[in-house]
Amino acid sequence: xxxxxxxxxxxxxxxxxxxxxxxxxxxxxxxxxxxxxxxxxxxxxxxxxxxxxxxxxxxxxxxxxxxxxxxxxxxxxxxxxxxxxxxxxxxxxxxxxxxxxxxxxxxxxxxxxxxxxxxxxxxxxxxxxxxxxxxxxxxxxxxxxxxx
Amino acid sequence: xxxxxxxxxxxxxxxxxxxxxxxxxxxxxxxxxxxxxxxxxxxxxxxxxxxxxxxxxxxxxxxxxxxxxxxxxxxxxxxxxxxxxxxxxxxxxxxxxxxxxxxxxxxxxxxxxxxxxxxxxxxxxxxxxxxxxxxxxxxxxxxxxxxxxx
Numbered sequence: 001x002x003x004x005x006x007x008x009x010x011x012x013x014x015x016x017x018x019x020x021x022x023x024x025x026x027x028x029x030x031x032x033x034x035x036x037x038x039x040x041x042x043x044x045x046x047x048x049x050x051x052x053x054x055x056x057x058x059x060x061x062x063x064x065x066x067x068x069x070x071x072x073x074x075x076x077x078x079x080x081x082x083x084x085x086x087x088x089x090x091x092x093x094x095x096x097x098x099x100x101x102x103x104x105x106x107x108x109x110x111x112x113x114x115x116x117x118x119x120x121x122x123x124x125x126x127x128x129x130x131x132x133x134x135x136x137x138x139x140x141x142x143x144x145x146x147x148x
Numbered sequence: 149x150x151x152x153x154x155x156x157x158x159x160x161x162x163x164x165x166x167x168x169x170x171x172x173x174x175x176x177x178x179x180x181x182x183x184x185x186x187x188x189x190x191x192x193x194x195x196x197x198x199x200x201x202x203x204x205x206x207x208x209x210x211x212x213x214x215x216x217x218x219x220x221x222x223x224x225x226x227x228x229x230x231x232x233x234x235x236x237x238x239x240x241x242x243x244x245x246x247x248x249x250x251x252x253x254x255x256x257x258x259x260x261x262x263x264x265x266x267x268x269x270x271x272x273x274x275x276x277x278x279x280x281x282x283x284x285x286x287x288x289x290x291x292x293x294x295x296x297x298x
Contacts, residue, residue, distance in 0.1 A: 026195035027204035051171045055229075062168045063232040064213030068206025075196075087197040090205035094236040 005085055012080055018042055021079050025087075028072045031065065035076055038109075042080055044073045046106040053103070061101030066126060070095060070108055070138045074122040077110035078142055088120065088142040095138035104128050106135075118144055151225055155179055158227070162218055169214055172207075176218070177250065184219040185252040186211060190245050203243040208269060208279055212237065215251040216265040216283040223255035223263065228289035230263065235283045243278040247271045253283075261287055 008020040018035035022028045031052070034045045046052070046069045054062030071093055078088045107127055114121040124138045125131070149157070159179045163169045178185035188194075188211045196204035213235060220230055243249055252274070253267040262284060269279040 025197060025204065026193055027207055030193040031206075051167045053167045056165065056167060058229075062166065062210070062213075063217075063235070064210030065168060067209045067213065067235060068204070071206040071209060072204065087200060087202070089242070090237075090239045092236070092238050093205065093209065094234065095209075096234045097232050100231065 005079065006083075009080065009083075018076070018080065021076050025072065025075070027068070028076070031069060031072070033069060033072055033076075042073075042077050042109065044069070044076065044108045046108075048103050048105050058100070059103040061103075061106065063097060063101075066097070066101055066106060066136055067093070067095045067138065069106055070124040070126050070136065071140065073108040073126075074110045074124050074138075074140050074142070077112060077122060078120055078144075081112060082115075082120070082144065084145050086145045088144055091119070091141040091143055093138065093140040095136055097136050099133070099135040101135050102128055107131070113139075120144060149226075151181060154225060154227075155181065155222060158218075158222060162221075166214070168210075172210070174211070174214060178252070179218065179222055181222055181225065183252055183254045184215055184222055185250060186215040186218065188249045188251075190248050192245065195245055200242075201244050201246070203245060203249065205237070205239060208239070208243065208249065209235065209237055209281075211249060211251045212253070212267050212269065212279075212281045212283070215253040216255075216267050216281070217285065219253040219265055219267075220255045220258070220263040220285050220287075223258055224287065228287060230285045231288050233262075233284045233286050235281065237279055237281045239279050241276070241278045243269075243271055249278070250274070258287075263287060 011017040011020040016037040267281040
């Protein structure tokens, strides 16, 4: 089955078909994450839908969903950037919420700040209309497959 | 409303208040002013990838946010708006699809504006957790209640 990650990665790198990676992550597909190439890098989007609302009175995004979206953005970035033959394992994850999530799409990108032989550290930023005004920032550590 | 009837009504209404919690099939296994336990059923939709059979970490974080939020409201003793300030997860062991995931959260300290919560997440055995978590919440209603003289 390892070949399938490589195949999806090849499609992503060669044709910019980043969605091929999302399709292999059932929970990312369930949430409805879309992945596209933007300025040569990965950018993800989670289109707003009523069933992802945490608080119907304010129609605010469910904070747990925002976190899950960002966590999966990091996984997608690692799968795209590295040659992992399996899903990186989450070690820890921390999110700071900066602004309430309005009923509008979420966007995110991710930077791998440290890449060791066993562990990667990733920073994720999530915004709505303005990338310079994030609604949440997060970071996580991930165990890479070479270190089984 | 006294404490026990507040807890009873919270238990009845918390999940249906949030479209996403209903969609995910969350259930309240325990609720008191001291702690809350939510159970997430196992579904193929929660898979991180098809090969390993592991839960995606994001769905565990989602479960924790809900459980900790519920524990904070239960501790507050009245329905009040809260906002998550931060959440931190430590993934201690893999969680495998096929068994539900439980999360027990406790509000360990509450001030007029802020609530601190701890959570433990497990599948078969509470004493062999798959994850632990900490969250901090802002009690958004505190200021208005103060202004209103509450």
